[in-house]
Amino acid sequence: MPDPPEPGDRETTFVGATLEALAFEMKRNPAIFVMGEGIGQRGGNFGTTLGLYEEHGATRLCDTPICERGFVGLGCGAAMTGSRPVIDFMFIDFINDAFGEIVNQVAKMQYMSSGRLKMPILLRGCIGVGHSAATHHSGNYASIYSHIPGIRVVLPSTPYDAKGLFHHALRCDDPVLFLEHRELMATRSCVPETDYEIPFGQARVAREGTDATVVALSLMVHHTLAAAEKLAGEGQSIEVIDPRTVSPLDFDTILGSVAKTGRLLVVDEAFGPCGFASEIAARVADEGFDELDAPVRRLNGAHAPVPYSPTLEQAVVPGADTIEAAIRALLEE
Amino acid sequence: MEEGTFQEWLKADGERVEAGDMLFVLEGDKASQEVESFDAGYLRLPPDVPQPGDAVVVGQRLAFLADEDDLEPWKDSPQPGAVPDRKTPLGQAPGPVTAQTKPVRSGKSISPRALRLATELDVDWDNIEGTGRGGRIREQDIRAAAALGQAEAPGTSLTGKTEPLSATRKAIARQMVIGTNLTAPVTLHREVDATALVALRRQFKQACDDKKTVPTYNDILIRLVAEALKSHPRLNSQWREEGIFVPEQIHIAFAVDTPTGLLAPVVSDADRLSIDQLADQTKALAQQARAGQLEAGQMRDGTFTVSNLGGLGVDSFTPVINPPQCAVLGVGRIRKKVVWHGEQAVGRDRLNLSLTFDHRIVDGAPAARFLDDLAGQIEQPPEWLTH
Structure with a gap:
């Protein structure tokens, strides 16, 4: 796989970047088709399939009724038999209606067939708290699905990464859960027009530093960078790592950074218990114990349903201020 | 006692050892002591066995007590953790020696990283006041102490040789530093x-x-x-x-x-x-x-x-x-x-x-x-x- 190109100077949005990748791959690979609610003529609730219906028609952009378990099962069978379905959940919360299909069939089929069957299915949808979307439309499920062997779990934080990872997802033979943060959809950054792949399991060092390491996922990468920028004004040098994929996880980059800084904070807006941050903390305590100059810290969303009220909503997830406070506390340890 | 100097084995590799037999001689703080075996078995000396004069720390595995059916030659480099359970690690000094000159260290906390660095830089952290939460000693404290200790070292024009520190010298140094700095x-x-x-x-x-x-x-x-x-x-x-x-x-x-x-x-x-x-x-x-x-x-x-x-x-x-x-x-x-x-x-x-x-x-x-x-x-x- 060639190295991904320089970002260049053309800007596009997060959604625009994945749409470019999807359009490119659909043109290139006739086995790809999209299923979901409102992804046909409507072009997707977030514009994830905008313009593709006109080009490829209803067979490859297949609107579905509200029956996640049914169309995930359909996608599973299609992937096993040579197609490459992209299932667009709009809000990823509703993937849970298809949990059994995913865990018991999609994730296990390659193993159960001794590799004779492939499972090239892309499951995508938006995650995250914001816009008063309330409790049914604010979930973060990366930890739950990365618990399951056999599924790739991808959480890009920039349009550039989103495009490269989306291309890679549509060229790999494994089930991929592609999680796009609601609050990142409209963000812009420089993205090459050409197609390129970013491999899974390669973290990105979003900011280099020497005093503490912060591992952050998805939207939290941006909040953490803002906090790090503020602390830099006070002479604190914070390293920010964006794993980009949590399964597989590039633990070496995290451990290497902790070896440099001795301090680690993991920021994830999902619930804390049994989560991504706990996993990182446990592995660092295990494999990097002698590197630690302070206890490993986690900063998570509140372990509670997400409220509708905008004020309360902001209170249950980490923001730049709470991340900054958590970094300060870590530096004082 | 935290560290001693290994002197010699009193049993040979493969020799039968009964509980209570004297196994090896350790030069501790100020005294040499024969250390007895708490268990029976066959003494197995691994390839990384300490040589006379090597510094060994309390808790370090020196050798193994093996069963009779476990006397095959050692593989090139034994993996840590790959050792069968039935072998009992040896090397923990008996209680009295440990208790004897344990420095006053109650309540002091130090991060794993700082501890490792203190060992690397040979910094005695007994006398360091930590700047971390609750007085925890952290990396920067060890670095500061090391810099202080070496303040005159850079650019020295002095020539000479460094005498290695004997266990007795280290013990005296520790006692004297505590006696001077941790008392009034x-x-x-x-x-x-x-x-x-x-x-x-x-x-x-x-x-x-x-x-x-x-x-x-x-x-x-x-x-x-x-x-x-x-x-x-x-x-x-x-x-x-x-x-x-x-x-x-x-x-x-x-x-x-x-x-x-x-x-x-x-x-x-x-x-x-x-x-x-x-x-x-x-x-x-x-x-x-x-x-x-x-x-x-x-x-x-x-x-x-x-x-x-x-x-x-x-x-x-x-x-x-x-x-x-x-x-x-x-x-x-x-x-x-x-x-x-x-x-x-x-x-x-x-x-x-x-x-x-x-x-x-x-x-x-x-x-x-x-x-x-x-x-x-x-x-x-x-x-x-x-x-």
Whole structure:
């Protein structure tokens, strides 16, 4: 796989970047088709399939009724038999209606067939708290699905990464859960027009530093960078790592950074218990114990349903201020 | 004890070992000790077995006790954790040695990273105040301490060789640094009239036949110190986090200059010995110390130290507390001096005493009263000394 190109100077949005990748791959690979609610003529609730219906028609952009378990099962069978379905959940919360299909069939089929069957299915949808979307439309499920062997779990934080990872997802033979943060959809950054792949399991060092390491996922990468920028004004040098994929996880980059800084904070807006941050903390305590100059810290969303009220909503997830406070506390340890 | 120097195996690779057999010799802080096996089995020496002279730390795995069916040759490099469970790791020093000179480290916390760095940079973190939460010592504290210790090192034009630190040297260094920095030392100086002491010593000499040991000045002083401590138990006490510990015993340590460094063997229950018994004991202990034959137990549990540099022409000095003890008495040389006796100038034998005590445990006035009592006993030696 060639190295991904320089970002260049053309800007596009997060959604625009994945749409470019999807359009490119659909043109290139006739086995790809999209299923979901409102992804046909409507072009997707977030514009994830905008313009593709006109080009490829209803067979490859297949609107579905509200029956996640049914169309995930359909996608599973299609992937096993040579197609490459992209299932667009709009809000990823509703993937849970298809949990059994995913865990018991999609994730296990390659193993159960001794590799004779492939499972090239892309499951995508938006995650995250914001816009008063309330409790049914604010979930973060990366930890739950990365618990399951056999599924790739991808959480890009920039349009550039989103495009490269989306291309890679549509060229790999494994089930991929592609999680796009609601609050990142409209963000812009420089993205090459050409197609390129970013491999899974390669973290990105979003900011280099020497005093503490912060591992952050998805939207939290941006909040953490803002906090790090503020602390830099006070002479604190914070390293920010964006794993980009949590399964597989590039633990070496995290451990290497902790070896440099001795301090680690993991920021994830999902619930804390049994989560991504706990996993990182446990592995660092295990494999990097002698590197630690302070206890490993986690900063998570509140372990509670997400409220509708905008004020309360902001209170249950980490923001730049709470991340900054958590970094300060870590530096004082 | 945290670290010792491995000396030799007392069993061969593959040899049968019974519980209670002596396995190896370890030079600990100030003493060599044979370490016994707690289990039975066959001694297996792995490829990374320590060589004589290697430093080994408490808790380090030195070798294995294997079953009979596990005597095949070693593979090239045994993986940690790949060792069968039935082999028992060896090498933990038995309790008494561990307990003996464990430095005062209660309540100190240090990050794993700082601990590793302290080992790498050879920084003694006992005396570092941590800047982390709750006083936890962290990386920056170790780096600061190391920078302080090496402040003069960069750009030096000095040439020379570095003598490796022996276990004894390290132990002395640790004790002295703790005695100086982790206590609140104050030294009181007092000149006493030793004319009667000199007369007493002459009397002992004349009374002695060849078989008996003549008590030295130091013996007499140790005996008088032990007696005075009975009335001043605070000077015989120890600082502990939970309170001031007052031992019921009076065990006097005395400093002996040896080829490997300063050692302080202990005369147990010095307050209950006759002067002759005491003289016999100090003589034997000093001989053992100089021959490097003291056992750890003979240097343990001193409650007060007497250090005498009079024989080397020193008038007075400020001795360093030997932790966890409260106090140490420094003894200078006896000199003939002209002193005023009323209106008359007379020649008298004079002696300087220097008492360093831990001000956390005892205040200046009570310490001075102890010194005063001792001075009185020296100036007019009690009759029981000679009986």
